Amino acid sequence: MASILIMTHPAYTTEALNTKSLSELKAxxxxxxxxxxxxxxxxxxxxxxxxxxxxxxxxxQVEGTCATCPKFDSDRGVILQEKL
Incomplete structure (x- = not known):
């Protein structure tokens, strides 16, 4: 049984993106x-x-639909889902 994690916070901040080049931002x-x-x-x-x-x-979208899901781990801020 594998679990997947769904993003519940930004992966990139404004500050981090400001340090990137144009080609890095496109990537x-x-x-x-x-x-x-x-x-x-x-x-x-x-x-x-x-x-x-x-x-x-x-x-x-995640907070509006899944935060109340019984598989939501509020301590870690992630949704755990089992793959079938």
């Missing part, structure tokens, strides 16, 4: 599966904002 955007529209694709700030907004969206 992060792709890696996390970001679907938010990116404004001016030539600017680091646009990519950082898209990543931050996408993370906020994911957190709201």
């Amino acid at each position: 992060i955007y792709t890696q996390i599966g970001c679907t938010r529209a990116c404004g001016d694709k030539r600017k680091k700030a646009a990519w950082a904002v898209a990543i931050l907004r996408f993370q906020e969206q994911q957190i709201v």
Whole structure:
């Protein structure tokens, strides 16, 4: 039986994203599966904002639907799910 962890907090902060290069931000955007529209694709700030907004969206969805789930571990802030 394996458990998976669902993100309940941002993986990247504003401060962390500000230290990244444009190519690193694009890689992060792709890696996390970001679907938010990116404004001016030539600017680091646009990519950082898209990543931050996408993370906020994911957190709201988890907290709004799963925090009351009996498998929610409030001590660790994660949802444990068994794979079938």
